[in-house]
Each structure stands twice: as structure tokens, then as C-alpha cells.
Amino acid sequence: MRRSVVEQDEKASAVAALYGAWAGAGWLGRLWWLPILGVAMALRFYGLTTAAVWGDEGSSLLLSEYALDDLWFHAAHDVHPPLYFFMLRGWIELFGDGIWSIRSMSAIPGVAVVGLGIWLTRQLSTRRAAVLAGVLLALMPTAVRYSQEVRMYALLGVWLLGATLALVYWVRQPGRTRYLATYVLLMCAGFYTHYFTALGVLVHWTWLGLLCMSQPAGQRLITRRGWWLANVAIVLLYLPWLPNLLDLVQHVDQLRVGGDIGWEEPVGLLSVPSMIWQFMLQDEGPDIWRPLFWLFPFLWVAVVGMTAWRDRKPDRPSALLALFFLLPLLLVYGVSFISPVFIERYLTVYALALPMSVAVAIDRLPSRLRLLGAALFVLFVGVEVLGLKNNFNVDEHDQFNVPVEFVNRNYQEDDRIVLSDMMWYLSYVYYDQTDAQLQLYTPPKPDGTPTRPNAYGFGTLVDQDGGRIYLDRLADLPTDTRRVWLISSSEAPDDFAPLPEGWRLISQQDGGGARARLYVLCHGLEPSQRTGCD
Structure with missing residues (x-):
């Protein structure tokens, strides 16, 4: 009888240990993010070679053929900084210029972006929110699309999400200067990859400014000497490229004559909801029933905004995600009334904050509203799946x-x-x-x-x-x-x-x-x- 009791206790202990492992106490539970990255990788490598190389991709390949000095010169006359093209040149030397190879250089960072998004969400919220964010990021159609092009947008996502993550770590441990050093390096990489990195700087400064509301006068991070020195370091590291940027600004009329800028149609009342539809559906939605056309984007903007508004945590994590998504979107929209630059691929990296913010919002719903959270998650995923279908709907026999x-x-x-x-x-x-x-x-x-x-x-x-x-x-x-x-x-x-x-x-x-x-x-x-x- 006693032996039977002992055996039962041992079995109960084994079951408890197994449950604990899956609940996160063991190594298997700590690898919960691997299946999500597996899905992200499968989607980004699926049909990688189906679509033909188009003009922007062709320009990347032509730039990468130049010797290093010439590449610096020609990138200076192009509308993008040179880092991606330097890296593409090295990638081609190692792995060749086959279409699978050259697009893999975007697909791999595209998977890394999902991993960084999971990591960032986990730092800002719970593991459940991180799981939800990972699934939504893995399926995000605009992220999948630009992880399959020979351009710099997926790589930019690595730099900016990484820099934001480093900033979050520094905000919580201001004495750790290595976080600021990491921030400096990643933001510099971002600036040498795409000029719209400047929007990320605005997001970070605005977030730190917002934190001042809950910080004593002598402890405000935005006034810290280390933060200012970090930004000075970014400027100093960017000085070698700054003359090229100023020269490009002076010749903006020549870029406009050549059709490299100014080709985008002027923005209007429908532009912002159309952009949100494009992020998620890969379609601007001109044929969508008009009430739905407005309600769907408004729903997600409201979710993001309300979650940020109700956030009472000292470091305002939901506000960071809301700023990351909304501030660049609305700022570029406003600027586009003067010079149209409201282009999906330029804003894709900032659209990554939308699924993260939605995941945090769903996770924070009270128990009585769990069905609402499930409905929001299913709705978001359903539209993403339709967007992925639009992404992959390519006739390989009707390509350039x-x-x-x-x-x-x-x-x-x-x-x-x-x-x-x-x-x-x-x-x-x-x-x-x-x-x-x-x-x-x-x-x-x-x-x-x-x-x-x-x-x-x-x-x-x-x-x-x-x-x-x-x-x-x-x-x-x-x-x-x-x-x-x-x-x-x-x-x-x-x-x-x-x-x-x-x-x-x-x-x-x-x-x-x-x-x-x-x-x-x-x-x-x-x-x-x-x-x-x-």
C-alpha cells in the first residue's frame, strides 16, 4: 500500500515537472518563439524567386557592381545612403547573384525583424503579448513583401527595432552605458541605410519627452548627459556622409526631373486609411465598401490610441509603440501635402509597431472581455491572410x-x-x-x-x-x-x-x-x- 502511494507521488511529480517545462520552467518552454520564427521564415522564403526583378531591385544590383569608391560616389547621387549596397556587394561576392541568393539577403533580416519584435514586445509587456505579436508580425503582409525584394527595407527594420530595444533597456537601467553604445551603433547603421531613420529619432525623443511627465526634475532621462552624448556621437559618425546628403538636397530639382522623386500622387482624405489597408491587405481598398473602408483602419488606430492613453506604467510602453506607428505615418502624410513621399515601403518599418501594439492591447483586456480580444486577433489574422494571398498571387508566366x-x-x-x-x-x-x-x-x-x-x-x-x-x-x-x-x-x-x-x-x-x-x-x-x- 505504501509503495503504491509512493509510486503515485512519483508519477504526480513527473507530471508536474513536465507541465512546468511546457509552462516555461524548462528549456523547452523557453524556446516558444522558435515555431513563430519558423512560420516567419517559411512565409518569407516561399515564392522568393517567383516575381521578376523590377526596376528598384535592378538599381540595387547595378549599384552593387561598382568598386567601393565608385559605389560611395554613385550612392551619394542616388536617393538612398550606401550601407545596404556595400553589404549587397559583399553578399554577392560570397553567394553569387542568383535571384534566390540576392533576395535571401532581405528574407533573413525579415525573419530577424520578427524575432526583434517578439523580444521588444516581451520587454514592454507579458510573454502572452509577445506570442501574439510574434504571430501577427510573422504574417504581416507588408513585412513579408519587403523581405522578398532586393532593397534595404527589411534591413532597416533590424536597425530600428534593435535600436528601440536598446533604448528600452537603457531607460530601465540608465547606468548601463553599453545600451547607449549599442543604440548609437544601430541608429548610425539606420542612417547609413535609409534617410527615414530620422523619423525613428523623433519617435525616441518624443517618448523620452513623454516620460518626463512622471519623472522628478533631477531624474529626467531626456536631460541625461549620456543621452545627449549618444546623439552627438550619432551626428559625428554621420558626418562623412552629411556633405553628400546636403548636395542631394541642393539638387532635389534634378531628382524630380529624373522621376526619382515627386512621382507619387498627392495625398488626400483617403490616403491614411488606404495606407493602413495596404500594410495589411496589400491593396489600397478602392473597391471596399465605403463604411468598411473607414471603420477598419479607424478600429486599429483607436485600439492603438486607447491602449497608449490608458497606459499608467512609469515607462509608458504602449505609448512607445503608438508613437512608433502613428507619428511617422501622420508626419509623412502632412509633409506629403508639400512634396509627396507617402509611400508604403518607406513606412513599412514603422508599420511593424501596429501588430505589436494590437497584441499588447489584446493581452491587457480584462477577463470579461477575452472574447473581444479573441475576435480582434482573429480579425487581424484574417485580413493578414488575405494580404498574404495578394502577395503570393503572382503568375510566373506573366513576368518581365x-x-x-x-x-x-x-x-x-x-x-x-x-x-x-x-x-x-x-x-x-x-x-x-x-x-x-x-x-x-x-x-x-x-x-x-x-x-x-x-x-x-x-x-x-x-x-x-x-x-x-x-x-x-x-x-x-x-x-x-x-x-x-x-x-x-x-x-x-x-x-x-x-x-x-x-x-x-x-x-x-x-x-x-x-x-x-x-x-x-x-x-x-x-x-x-x-x-x-x-
Whole structure:
């Protein structure tokens, strides 16, 4: 009898130990975040090579081909700082320039961003909130999308979330200067990656200013010598690049002429809700039932705002997340009334605070409102799943690489290849396997104003070769030209119209909104050369 009791006690102890492990007392419970990162990784690597390289990605690849000194110079004339392009150059040297490889350099930081978001949420709230935030971040469509492009946006998320995390640690332990040192390095990396890092600085200063309301006069962190020295250090480390930024600002008109800025439509009343829909659905929502179009974004803004308003903790963690999401969104919206820069990819890193804030809000609901919390979570996830479907809804047979590969297969020696637009040119270079000198069609405007790119923006990538690349008139092609490939939009009107006399179309291929057409120049040919002209 006694032995039976002992055995029962042992079994009970074993069950309790197993439960304790899963509850977080053991190592297995401490790895609860691994499945979430597994989901994040699966989504960011799924269909990584399906979509064709587009113009912005092509510009990244062209920049990365330059030697280090030249890369610094051309990045200075581009609209983004150089760090990402330096890193991309090194990545390609190590792993090659295959599409899976070059996009992996964004997918991996994209997964790291989810991990940092979980970590940050855990520091600001409970483990349950961190779990919810991790799931919502893993599924966030805008984060998935820009983790699959050869651009700097996922990497920027690593720097800014990491810096914010370091700042949170410092706020709680102001004597630990290593946290400020980490903050300095990460913010510098952010500034050398994207100019919109400045919005993160505003968020951090505003948060510290808000904390002053609950801090005694002599203990306000925003007045700490270490905080000011950290910001001075960021400025000093950025000084080598500052002349390039000032030069770019002085030549903003040339960027506008080249189409690198100012192409975005002016903002209006619908712009903010459209942006929130785009973050979550990858669709601006023009066809959504109008009351729903307004109510859905308002719901999440209200959740974020109310959670921050009701936050009574000394370090106001919900206020930090609310500022991280709303301040950049509203500030860029306001600036865009002067110069439109209200662009999803520029704000994606700040949109990451939305799922984190929603997770904290759900976690803090009282027990009697748990069903409401579950409904909010299911609603958020449901819209994210629809957004992921929109992300992955790519027809691999209707991509820009299709017409380029058609040209590669049918190219003959001495064929000419002319592209109608810089964006087509930038992505065409990646897929081109011919020995042709690609040319960019730059017809003057009716008043004679030239349309050739200048040395700023995308133009910096080709300006040094402009004499060979630019073609102002099709009639200026060499007289011995026999076949010409024209690459343009597949939509009317024809970018090349009117064509010179004697051009005969013999084949064409569409894909990804582009059209490749092969023409034979029949005028002046000998009878033996007139194949395709009759």
C-alpha cells in the first residue's frame, strides 16, 4: 500500500515537472518563439524567386557592381545612403547573384525583424503579448513583401527595432552605458541605410519627452548627459556622409526631373486609411465598401490610441509603440501635402509597431472581455491572410523576365535592343544574356526639352555611359542596322510611335506589363537581305 502511494507521488511529480517545462520552467518552454520564427521564415522564403526583378531591385544590383569608391560616389547621387549596397556587394561576392541568393539577403533580416519584435514586445509587456505579436508580425503582409525584394527595407527594420530595444533597456537601467553604445551603433547603421531613420529619432525623443511627465526634475532621462552624448556621437559618425546628403538636397530639382522623386500622387482624405489597408491587405481598398473602408483602419488606430492613453506604467510602453506607428505615418502624410513621399515601403518599418501594439492591447483586456480580444486577433489574422494571398498571387508566366528571355533566345549578332523607360532598363540588365549594348530611348519633348536622365537618382547609374546608351531618335540608329528589338509597355499608347518608314514587325512577346517586339528594317536592303520584309 505504501509503495503504491509512493509510486503515485512519483508519477504526480513527473507530471508536474513536465507541465512546468511546457509552462516555461524548462528549456523547452523557453524556446516558444522558435515555431513563430519558423512560420516567419517559411512565409518569407516561399515564392522568393517567383516575381521578376523590377526596376528598384535592378538599381540595387547595378549599384552593387561598382568598386567601393565608385559605389560611395554613385550612392551619394542616388536617393538612398550606401550601407545596404556595400553589404549587397559583399553578399554577392560570397553567394553569387542568383535571384534566390540576392533576395535571401532581405528574407533573413525579415525573419530577424520578427524575432526583434517578439523580444521588444516581451520587454514592454507579458510573454502572452509577445506570442501574439510574434504571430501577427510573422504574417504581416507588408513585412513579408519587403523581405522578398532586393532593397534595404527589411534591413532597416533590424536597425530600428534593435535600436528601440536598446533604448528600452537603457531607460530601465540608465547606468548601463553599453545600451547607449549599442543604440548609437544601430541608429548610425539606420542612417547609413535609409534617410527615414530620422523619423525613428523623433519617435525616441518624443517618448523620452513623454516620460518626463512622471519623472522628478533631477531624474529626467531626456536631460541625461549620456543621452545627449549618444546623439552627438550619432551626428559625428554621420558626418562623412552629411556633405553628400546636403548636395542631394541642393539638387532635389534634378531628382524630380529624373522621376526619382515627386512621382507619387498627392495625398488626400483617403490616403491614411488606404495606407493602413495596404500594410495589411496589400491593396489600397478602392473597391471596399465605403463604411468598411473607414471603420477598419479607424478600429486599429483607436485600439492603438486607447491602449497608449490608458497606459499608467512609469515607462509608458504602449505609448512607445503608438508613437512608433502613428507619428511617422501622420508626419509623412502632412509633409506629403508639400512634396509627396507617402509611400508604403518607406513606412513599412514603422508599420511593424501596429501588430505589436494590437497584441499588447489584446493581452491587457480584462477577463470579461477575452472574447473581444479573441475576435480582434482573429480579425487581424484574417485580413493578414488575405494580404498574404495578394502577395503570393503572382503568375510566373506573366513576368518581365519572360519577354527578356524571349529576346535572349532569338537574338542575333548585331541586333539592336532599345528600351523605352529607365525602370525597364534597370531590370532588363539583370536578365540580359546578349552581347548587345542596351540603349535607352530618350526622345526630346515637343518643345525640344531633352528627356535624358541627369547625374542624380537612377541617372547616376548610366550617366557616365550616356553617349553610348541614350538614343534620342530611332532614325539615329546606325545605317547598317538590320534588326531592332523594342522593349516598352504592353499598354497603349506606344512609347516608340511613330516608327520610321520601312520597319516591319516579325515577332513579339508580352510579360509583366512589358512587350518585346522584333522589327526588321526593310528600307534599303538588298533582295538577299529582305527576309521578313515581304
